[in-house]
Amino acid sequence: MQHGNDILLSLFVVFVAAQVGGRLARAVRLPGVVGEIVAGCVIGPSLLGWIEPSEPLEVLSEIGVVLLLFAVGLETRIDDMQRVGRSAFLVGVLGVIVPFLLGSLWAHGSGYDWAKSMFIAAAFVATSAGITARVLRELGVLHREESRVILGAAVIDDILAMLLLGIVTALQAGEDVHFGKLTIVLAEAIGFVVVIGLVGTRLARRSAPRLDAHGIDLLPYALALCLGLAFLSTQLGLAAIIGAFLAGMVASETPQRKKLEHDTQPLLALMTPFFFVLTGAKIELAQLASADALLTLALITLIALVSKLVGGGLGALALGRRSALIVGVGMMPRGEVGVVIASLGLAAGVFSPRTYALIVAMSLLTSIVTPPLLALLFRRAPAAS
Amino acid sequence: MQHGNDILLSLFVVFVAAQVGGRLARAVRLPGVVGEIVAGCVIGPSLLGWIEPSEPLEVLSEIGVVLLLFAVGLETRIDDMQRVGRSAFLVGVLGVIVPFLLGSLWAHGSGYDWAKSMFIAAAFVATSAGITARVLRELGVLHREESRVILGAAVIDDILAMLLLGIVTALQAGEDVHFGKLTIVLAEAIGFVVVIGLVGTRLARRSAPRLDAHGIDLLPYALALCLGLAFLSTQLGLAAIIGAFLAGMVASETPQRKKLEHDTQPLLALMTPFFFVLTGAKIELAQLASADALLTLALITLIALVSKLVGGGLGALALGRRSALIVGVGMMPRGEVGVVIASLGLAAGVFSPRTYALIVAMSLLTSIVTPPLLALLFRRAPAAS
Numbered sequence: 001m002q003h004g005n006d007i008l009l010s011l012f013v014v015f016v017a018a019q020v021g022g023r024l025a026r027a028v029r030l031p032g033v034v035g036e037i038v039a040g041c042v043i044g045p046s047l048l049g050w051i052e053p054s055e056p057l058e059v060l061s062e063i064g065v066v067l068l069l070f071a072v073g074l075e076t077r078i079d080d081m082q083r084v085g086r087s088a089f090l091v092g093v094l095g096v097i098v099p100f101l102l103g104s105l106w107a108h109g110s111g112y113d114w115a116k117s118m119f120i121a122a123a124f125v126a127t128s129a130g131i132t133a134r135v136l137r138e139l140g141v142l143h144r145e146e147s148r149v150i151l152g153a154a155v156i157d158d159i160l161a162m163l164l165l166g167i168v169t170a171l172q173a174g175e176d177v178h179f180g181k182l183t184i185v186l187a188e189a190i191g192f193v194v195v196i197g198l199v200g201t202r203l204a205r206r207s208a209p210r211l212d213a214h215g216i217d218l219l220p221y222a223l224a225l226c227l228g229l230a231f232l233s234t235q236l237g238l239a240a241i242i243g244a245f246l247a248g249m250v251a252s253e254t255p256q257r258k259k260l261e262h263d264t265q266p267l268l269a270l271m272t273p274f275f276f277v278l279t280g281a282k283i284e285l286a287q288l289a290s291a292d293a294l295l296t297l298a299l300i301t302l303i304a305l306v307s308k309l310v311g312g313g314l315g316a317l318a319l320g321r322r323s324a325l326i327v328g329v330g331m332m333p334r335g336e337v338g339v340v341i342a343s344l345g346l347a348a349g350v351f352s353p354r355t356y357a358l359i360v361a362m363s364l365l366t367s368i369v370t371p372p373l374l375a376l377l378f379r380r381a382p383a384a385s
Numbered sequence: 386m387q388h389g390n391d392i393l394l395s396l397f398v399v400f401v402a403a404q405v406g407g408r409l410a411r412a413v414r415l416p417g418v419v420g421e422i423v424a425g426c427v428i429g430p431s432l433l434g435w436i437e438p439s440e441p442l443e444v445l446s447e448i449g450v451v452l453l454l455f456a457v458g459l460e461t462r463i464d465d466m467q468r469v470g471r472s473a474f475l476v477g478v479l480g481v482i483v484p485f486l487l488g489s490l491w492a493h494g495s496g497y498d499w500a501k502s503m504f505i506a507a508a509f510v511a512t513s514a515g516i517t518a519r520v521l522r523e524l525g526v527l528h529r530e531e532s533r534v535i536l537g538a539a540v541i542d543d544i545l546a547m548l549l550l551g552i553v554t555a556l557q558a559g560e561d562v563h564f565g566k567l568t569i570v571l572a573e574a575i576g577f578v579v580v581i582g583l584v585g586t587r588l589a590r591r592s593a594p595r596l597d598a599h600g601i602d603l604l605p606y607a608l609a610l611c612l613g614l615a616f617l618s619t620q621l622g623l624a625a626i627i628g629a630f631l632a633g634m635v636a637s638e639t640p641q642r643k644k645l646e647h648d649t650q651p652l653l654a655l656m657t658p659f660f661f662v663l664t665g666a667k668i669e670l671a672q673l674a675s676a677d678a679l680l681t682l683a684l685i686t687l688i689a690l691v692s693k694l695v696g697g698g699l700g701a702l703a704l705g706r707r708s709a710l711i712v713g714v715g716m717m718p719r720g721e722v723g724v725v726i727a728s729l730g731l732a733a734g735v736f737s738p739r740t741y742a743l744i745v746a747m748s749l750l751t752s753i754v755t756p757p758l759l760a761l762l763f764r765r766a767p768a769a770s
Binding site for chain 2: 060267
């Protein structure tokens with residue numbers, strides 16, 4: 001373990017930085033995740049230089065985000081999704097289409113070709129189910145109709161964004177994109193999601209009670225499923241987190257759902273800081289240090305906020321105008337999913353470090369702006385439940 | 386994450402192999418850890434070649450063993466250790482001295498110089514507190530006097546073995562060993578253990594209730610302490626697991642001790658398989674495939690078993706002969722600590738792959754032999770409680 005000393009120090013520094021950043025953020029009523037990303041930026045090469053992204057840290061970071069989406073999946077049940085029904089579906093779909101269109105237009109207008117523009121636009125699309133759920137829970141409004149629509153829509157939005165990501169990744173990777181390939185990519189992606197989401201959950205519902213009745217702890221099975229589906233989804237050109245999310249949904253159909261939710265909390269406490277801190281450590285502050293860059297950041301953040309507000313709000317109009325406003329605002333935070341897509345884009349060389357820095361900063365800003373707005377709107381509409 | 390596909394597959398394969406190995410082992414009434422090591426050997430380069438030890442796997446493995454020793458520390462309280470008193474101390478000390486002497490003699494007789502011989506002997510010393518505790522819990526005899534003595538002695542044994550490891554590591558690394566250096570190494574090691582073990586636990590006892598009263602979750606603090614002390618102990622020339630173990634003991638003095646014990650279970654479920662599987666993957670079966678090697682294995686296993694039985698038994702004679710026999714047998718499994726020391730020795734180039742393979746196989750065999758023996762002895766002595 002002599003060779004492991006440096007990595008132990010990195011682990012310690014990353015973990016403590018995440019705790020301090022998270023606590024400071026919560027002290028000023030921001031989501032902890034914002035503080036963790038900022039802490040990563042502070043201890044990363046841009047400022048203090050205490051940590052350097054390395055292969056082991058990347059792996060820990062990937063395990064962290066895989067577990068996070070597994071946990072989000074655990075809180076998502078097929079039946080609940082079907083129950084919130086039409087409104088959630090409309091909000092999810094429109095909340096994807098409008099930001100995707102506006103994002104693509106902006107990126108293309110900034111000089112990227114259409115394939116890359118659509119990849120960038122994918123980072124405008126995905127609402128952070130984790131941040132949204134955390135905020136709703138903190139406000140104590142999880143039972144309200146708007147909350148259920150937001151959560152249902154966030155799930156549909158997540159799946160659509162993941163599919164979109166799979167598609168734009170394939171589009172961007174292939175030099176010549178032909179319709180047959182696109183159809184196969186789409187069919188594989190939809191097939192994977194449908195088979196695991198529908199057949200997998202039903203299988204879990206039928207077979208898991210037998211294991212449970214024998215007193216068998218399902219955690220190792222669930223973790224194996226999570227790692228296995230995460231790998232499988234990368235084999236289909238999808239992101240690892242889709243598989244992890246689906247694994248979570250499958251696990252949520254077992255009798256040990258509550259226990260698994262409980263058991264994943266310590267795993268998230270240990271592993272997700274690596275993801276958020278490393279995310280922040282990858283921000284190149286130098287890229288944002290110009291009036292031009294800051295103007296662009298203001299512009300794309302506005303595009304991200306307004307497009308989601310309009311798309312999400314339109315989908316929820318049937319609930320009344322105030323509720324539609326709440327739903328639209330609730331869909332605004334991009335958080336970790338936007339950051340994941342930005343990381344993928346940076347790793348694949350799809351866009352420049354400057355665009356990466358801008359997209360991560362945008363995801364951050366949308367996550368900072370939403371919680372206070374949401375709190376204000378929910379407090380002003382106490383009777384809507 | 387494109388580059389992470391291979392590692393996701395490795396994670397999945399390692400995790401599933403650990404589950405299958407562990408289950409098969411338990412099915413034939415062996416400790417699960419034995420099955421995990423064997424599974425690693427099967428999927429490693431020696432046989433199937435499905436995984437290859439790599440830097441990220443090493444880091445996960447190190448985190449796994451650090452968390453394991455943290456968990457063992459969590460189950461160890463300063464006061465309980467003081468209460469089991471003289472017998473536990475005698476068993477711990479004699480259970481270290483006798484195997485260390487016999488192990489050193491054997492290694493020196495096999496041609497190693499004294500510094501390397503003492504390093505090798507350190508692998509004969511350490512009783513696996515984890516395996517012992519797991520076995521005693523499975524037998525439902527944790528409340529019995531012999532069990533408390535075994536656990537107390539295993540803790541003292543662990544600390545002595547760790548100190549010994551720190552000393553023999555320093556001895557082995559330094560070309561010319563002079564008394565001053567040895568004294569400093571010893572003083573630093575003892576100072577670290579005493580300060581953290583006595584002052585740290587008392588500080589935790591005083592200050593943690595205040596945090597607890599504010600409803601603050603102590604898990605992130607405990608994990609940060611674990612990583613920090615693990616790093617600090619490597620800086621003092623000790624193994625990372627000493628710091629982790631001490632962090633666990635400090636955390637066990639907080640009001641959230643039970644919650645922390647509970648929270649570490651999922652962490653162990655996820656991370657420790659990487660340690661045991663990677664341990665097994667490092668065994669070079671080719672090194673054991675000769676009559677000579679097998680004879681040597683039989684000899685060192687016999688030395689390991691008898692030296693612990695004699696040392697541990699002598700220390701517990703005050704409890705009566707049958708109880709002394711139970712205590713001696715209970716101290717026999719070497720398990721992960723022997724394997725850790727063997728890994729350190731291999732990494733530092735202290736001994737050959739053949740000696741590594743022999744020591745790991747010996748640790749394995751002692752862990753296989755003990756549980757059935759212990760069960761037999763406890764069943765034949767039902768009135769001794």
